[in-house]
Amino acid sequence: MVDYLVVGMGLAGISFCEVLEKNNKSFIAISDSSQISSVVAGGLYNPVILKRFTLAWNVKEQLEMAMPFYRDLELKLNSRLLYKLPVLRRFNSIEEQNLWFEAADKPNLKPFLSPDLIFNDNMHIEAPFGYGEVLGTGRLDTANLVDAYKRSLLDKKLLVPETFNFEELNIDSSHVEYKSIVAKQIVFATGFGLRVNPYFNYLPLNGTKGELLTVKAPLLKESNVIKSSVFIIPMGTDLYRVGATYNREDKTNVPTDAAKTELLKKLNSFIRCPYEVVDHVAGVRPTVQDRRPLVGRHPQHANLYALNGFGSRGVIVAPAAAQQLYDLVENNKPIEKEMDISRYANKS
Structure with a gap:
């Protein structure tokens, strides 16, 4: 037994x-x-819900346990799993900037939202209102x-x-x-x-279906995660993960043309360089x-x-x-x- x-x-x-x-x-x-x-x-691990500038549920306690947990797994499996990556929230207006600064001044959010406005220096990304940086973020190679x-x-x-x-x-x-x-x-x-x-x-x-694309964009040269209408997550060797969609009706793991079109439309709204879609995946998240x-x-x-x-x-x-x-x-x-x-x- x-x-x-x-x-x-x-x-x-x-x-x-x-x-x-x-x-x-x-x-x-x-x-x-x-x-x-x-x-x-x-x-992506990110302590802040960026749509509303609020802290995720119990995230401080969960992060304190999760990071050492995955570092131990890296040693045990002799495999790189954790990648520290800044998350930059792209602002669409002065109003969004102001909402960010208001949130960054709240005691529970101060450890996670930088109060500094970050100006865009990547000519291949349109971000005239700049970014706010989320702290304590990164990616786990799941x-x-x-x-x-x-x-x-x-x-x-x-x-x-x-x-x-x-x-x-x-x-x-x-x-x-x-x-x-x-x-x-x-x-x-x-x-x-x-x-x-x-x-x-x-x-x-x-169950909520999510679809993601992987694109190859040699000119983009972006090392930060960019959060706009979609996330762009650097994966190395000029590859970027783009996502994700949220579909509550379709419960299959089959990628769809509709989701691909949606993701590319959102990506094209602020990316200004050529790219190639090299992968398209889907999975159903266990949501409640x-x-x-x-x-x-x-x-x-x-x-x-x-x-x-x-x-x-x-x-x-x-x-x-x-x-x-x-x-x-x-x-x-x-x-x-x-x-x-x-x-x-x-x-x-």
Whole structure:
């Protein structure tokens, strides 16, 4: 018998497996490649919601845990994962500048918003009103992380690369059985796949499709992330990730011409150099209407757990949420009420 069976190997599953390893708990992971939002994501971590100039939920505490967490993973996997990148918010008017400076003067935002106006010096970007700089930002190479972590688990024979079959799951009061695996607890970290989970499909996981382009722009020579109507994220070797779209109707991982057209129209509104689209990807983010994660114990089965609903902020949220779930299971420490799935228990 192992301590845990972990289903799903995106940011949520990886974070939880890492917490288990650090606490000397045994586990087996099961994962297919059906949910790809962690892999195709831009991986940007940014503490500020730039549409409204507000601080993201619990972001200070989450960042304090996330950065050391990923640095430890870099050492463990012997792979570069974290890239510090300034995020520059492009202003569209004097009014936007003023709103930025008002926000930068608020005590909770001061550590994250520079009070200095940054003037544009890139002739290939139109930004006559300049930029505001967000502090404490960067990019996690999520695709590299998922690939390297899965390979590490495969080498240790801790990963079963298959689609989870719920018909083969047997639940007992003291353990669960899945095929030949016996575990004390099972954690579902399957992203949007939670929608087809018969034990947790009562949870209001909506799913929001996001599409991103990768463009090659040799003349652009921009080392900062530019946030305008879209993000432009430098990826090295003249490549830039451009995104993202938000589609609440389409729940497929198939890239669409409509999203490509939308992204290119927004990009062309402020980029003034030639480029070539070299990649186009899509994935469904596990989003929740109240914009809070879905973490906790099943209301009827005490050894079934969910770790999900991180939306577009998985890079920042995942390590802290994984630790909270572990503390619930092992130490009976309550999860923050805002993310605890017990807020929906009466709907199960």
